[in-house]
Amino acid sequence: MLDLGTTLVMAAVLAGTPLLLGALGEILTERSGNLNLGVEGMMFMGAIMGLMGSFMYEQAMTAAGAQTIGFFSALAALVMSFAAGAFGALIYSFLTITLRSNQNVTGLVLTIFGTGFANFLGEFAGQQAGGYLAVGAATKAAFAPLAIPFLSDIPLLGPLFFQYNWMVYFALAVAVVMAVFLFRTRFGLNLRAVGEDPAAADAAGISVSRYRYMATVIGGGICGTGGMYMSMVTTSGVWVHGCVTGYGWLAVALVIFATWSPLRGILVAAVFGGLMVVRMYVSIPGLPIQIYEMLPYVATILVLIITSVRQSKKHAMPAGTGLNYFREDRE
């Protein structure tokens, strides 16, 4: 039997994973100097397209009379959600980097567009499918908790570490790879230079546009996979209208609380996830559940204030983030 603490940790990890993916995508993006407020939109796009990917794969297999294989269905969801998020980020990149439009405005438009796109397509495809959009048993099984021989059976450690669905391990792997990339490779160093001081990076011969495009588009793709988690795991492969609402913004908050570090992001995602689920397990008398929902944002504001008061450059947003870079306008 699992005790309350173990159950809570597991639930926190499960709830925190989409936030982690969304935040990781945004960390990569902001490290390049783009403050993309379209995270929610990109997650929505990834959520619907991931679900559609699995759904269409199943339809194709059924039409061909073949058996649906969970692995390929999950792969279809992953690829499609990444592509959808990356596509949203590509629109954003084209508008902000090439056409030099304002980052905040463009990001918000992307959120409006992505949210509308997902809810529209979800409802429309649901109508076509005769009621609602949902995936079959094989796909659902592919997103079920893993049962690794030996490891999953270890008492306590098994449930705590080895009984999650594959997306959890995927998110952790992305975080580790991103941390290595940012802080241990030359490309990562270049990317951080572009985000901190694009003019200096440009003078050093680094292509600011190319780095910003790459980071933003890949970051958007990662956000998209986070959205796919919502539609495939959280809602068990059924399209729920507005299923990502609020998660994208919470991911933006997470980026700040993690102070733009992928590895700290893992921890913060678990904490944020915990705050979201804790009300289902423990209730503290006198502390209403809605106050829990407030905590991540209040904590994030405190981090913002503290870093600015201490003028901490290390834990603050990259200095060039939020501003477009034009070589001609350089001062």
Place this chain on the structure above:
Amino acid sequence: MSSKSAKHKEPFVRMVKRDDLSPRRAWCYRGIAFLLALLAGGLLILALGHNPLSVYKDMVLGAWGTPTVIRETVKLTVPLLVSALALGLAFRMKFWNIGGEGQIMMGAVAAGAFGFFTAHIFSAPVLTALMLLAGMLAGGIYGFIPSYFKARWNTNEILFTLMLNYVALAFIKFLMNGPWKAQGSSFPRMPMLVTGARLEQVGGVHWGWILALVLVVIAWIYFNKTKHGYEVSVVGMSSDTARYAGINVRRVIMRTMFISGALCGLVGVMQFAGVDYTITEGITGYVGFTAIIVAWLAKMNPYGMLVVSVFIAMLKRGSNTIHTIYKIPASASDVLIGIIFFFMIGCEFFIRYKVVLRGSNKKSHDENCGEEAQNA
């Protein structure tokens, strides 16, 4: 600069800043972008198996066809317009107030404190005045908080105001589930504002629409003809210049954000006492975000904001109609609005810059610009 770059391989395309494009041509460009957006939206409608022209026609009729729908369209315009005025004021100062949502919610909550609990004490005009004052004060304070930290420690206002939105949202949920929950209700909701305390109707819509029109004119005067407006513009252009000119930059930032937040708070009061008569999580209808784009597209010009917000309201309202007629999901309006915004944002680039293809430009940059001005 040009002789130096000539030695390198000339890029395939490059961007040259325009000196000045005549307003007429600029509007021409915007018109083209808008038509392209409609074309892109039309392709989407075509893909769904409908005739784009008749869908667009029904959309417009759905917003303006009958007095009833016109009232609905106006009701959607008012919060969008006033929020755009509020946020536009902050943007002129280059202060990114992304917290309109939260300021609107706080305004509604403060109005609710009087509307729900003192309606039996005060007469209607007094109560309305109290609600307006309380709402504007609450919104103003909610806008003031991030500006204080911005002015004092240069705390990032984009992220700060954004986070405050969700604090306000959680606060409304808290009130809805606990202290302010309607008596006898099985699910969490707040009570309804008693009929006598609601805003008076003028022409079928609460009088806020008149106030909104007056505010457009006041905002234009405030932006362009007053010392405050001038200070805001100077701070927006360069806070260093403003400081040299003897402007108290911190005070301007805090004052302006208080006003910006107060106007958003006013929107909250109007939505509460004039439209919804209760407070829900959806009280803002997302206008705090949409208004950012409205203000931006209007280039912070109040009259432009009027035009853009009427247009957005029309799309929102019209999409309800096409949902009924064609069974196109109502979210289609967000897709269409997104597409139109993408095109309009993109088109601003072509108004500010000129695209020069490789080999097409034998003359120097300056001559070219002179020629452009003559052509225009």
